[in-house]
Amino acid sequence: MISSDEKIEFLKKLVEIYSPTGREGEAVKFIVESFESFGVEAYVDEVGNAIAIRKGKGPRILLAGHVDTVPGIIPVRIDDGVLWGRGSVDAKGPLATFFFATLESRANVIFAGLVDEEGFSKGAKNLDVPRPDYIIIGEPSGVDGVTIAYKGSLTAKFVESVEKVHGSLGVNAAEKLINRWLEIKSSFGEGFNALSGRIAEFHAYERDFDFYGEMIINLRTPPGYEPPDDWEILDFVPAYQVDRRGALVKAFVRGIRRNGMRPRLKKKTGTADMNILGPKFGVDAVAYGPGDSRLDHTPHERISLDEYLLAVEVLVDVIEELKGTKSRVVEESGDMEIGKGLSW
The missing domain is CATH 3.40.630.10 (Zn peptidases)
Known part of the structure; x- marks a missing residue:
């Protein structure tokens, strides 16, 4: 021994x-x-x-x-x-x-x-x-x-690009990404059979003629979860x-x-x-x-x-x-x- x-x-x-x-x-x-x-x-x-x-x-x-x-x-x-x-x-x-x-x-x-x-x-x-x-x-x-x-793990990337306008007008790329995140987060719950997650990375800046934003999120997914078809999936491991x-x-x-x-x-x-x-x-x-x-x-x-x-x-x-x-x-x-x- x-x-x-x-x-x-x-x-x-x-x-x-x-x-x-x-x-x-x-x-x-x-x-x-x-x-x-x-x-x-x-x-x-x-x-x-x-x-x-x-x-x-x-x-x-x-x-x-x-x-x-x-x-x-x-x-x-x-x-x-x-x-x-x-x-x-x-x-x-x-x-x-x-x-x-x-x-x-x-x-x-x-x-x-x-x-x-x-x-x-x-x-x-x-x-x-x-x-x-x-x-x-x-x-x-x-x-x-x-x-x-x-639970499963889903990593997804979202990109927004908005033509530049005066700061007092319109919604910029960062705000669009924030709204997208709040929409996703509204479906969260507690426990093993619910969706949960976080923002892993967030970048927003101005380019020559547009506002640009990029967001990477990680979701913990319950059994049976299928990601939306229109998401850019970087990695997905089911529950x-x-x-x-x-x-x-x-x-x-x-x-x-x-x-x-x-x-x-x-x-x-x-x-x-x-x-x-x-x-x-x-x-x-x-x-x-x-x-x-x-x-x-x-x-x-x-x-x-x-x-x-x-x-x-x-x-x-x-x-x-x-x-x-x-x-x-x-x-x-x-x-x-x-x-x-x-x-x-």
């Missing part, structure tokens, strides 16, 4: 490597070399993801977390059992949990440390690995929680929700209970790589990991080391239970396809 001190030291070193989106290379290298030091095959794929493969018993499980963080340096320190640092919660704590669950479970596991999650999810969209039976995404759900749903009655969710519920806690099933108003990888592979996906998601992206980002260590135990328990389920994916002539006639 790997000691608690080793697990804490790994997480601390990973958090100490500053890896905002687009600068993940050093952290990816650290992860790959760490796997190799434990005798596990690992490599960097074509888009920069860290991939490790652990062959074992049972169905194939994809553990996919992200290496990148939002910008902003928080001095790394351990104070009274709490690790402070950018990415400690979102999402290097969950990623380190996946690292050690891969090593300790001895199951049929693919580990993926993904790049660009805080950007446009280049790592998830281009992930090229054998099709898994189950997907677990590394995001802070709390050690006793499992996330079964995320995702897994069936709580499936084997994957049930394994987490039992695993959390076995470790002395009451499980919580969560629906989050953010968006994660779960929205991409679940539909991409056509199998059930949930998100799990230690940490308080309310600290994501804040200058107060920190994680309880006891919670982190317990999350490793929970995840190993879950993987051990999933080893007893039947694979839904079979291989024929080297091709992956959904298995026929298989049941849970």
Whole structure:
């Protein structure tokens, strides 16, 4: 067994490597070399993801977390059992949990440390690995929680150009964009099944003979949402929700209970790589990991080391239970396809 001190030291070193989106290379290298030091095959794929493969018993499980963080340096320190640092919660704590669950479970596991999650999810969209039976995404759900749903994310661009008139006359481009935003915002609501969002960028200025304005918005979209046809869509990832009655969710519920806690099933108003990888592979996906998601992206980002260590135990328990389920994916002539006639 790997000691608690080793697990804490790994997480601390990973958090100490500053890896905002687009600068993940050093952290990816650290992860790959760490796997190799434990005798596990690992490599960097074509888009920069860290991939490790652990062959074992049972169905194939994809553990996919992200290496990148939002910008902003928080001095790394351990104070009274709490690790402070950018990415400690979102999402290097969950990623380190996946690292050690891969090593300790001895199951049929693919580990993926993904790049660009805080950007446009280049790592998830281009992930090229054998099709898994189950997907677990590394995001802070709390050690006793499992996330079964995320809202979608829509990024759209609006441009207005108005012929210049005297300032006392007419409506300029900036005002038109503001009115467009207020019209969109009027449909907002609260909760998982409502639309919400923000203005991400806004630029307005005068050119030779016109007023010009540009606005980029990001909306968090509920299940079933379809953007208007006349919008310029920069990126759209639909909402995702897994069936709580499936084997994957049930394994987490039992695993959390076995470790002395009451499980919580969560629906989050953010968006994660779960929205991409679940539909991409056509199998059930949930998100799990230690940490308080309310600290994501804040200058107060920190994680309880006891919670982190317990999350490793929970995840190993879950993987051990999933080893007893039947694979839904079979291989024929080297091709992956959904298995026929298989049941849970």
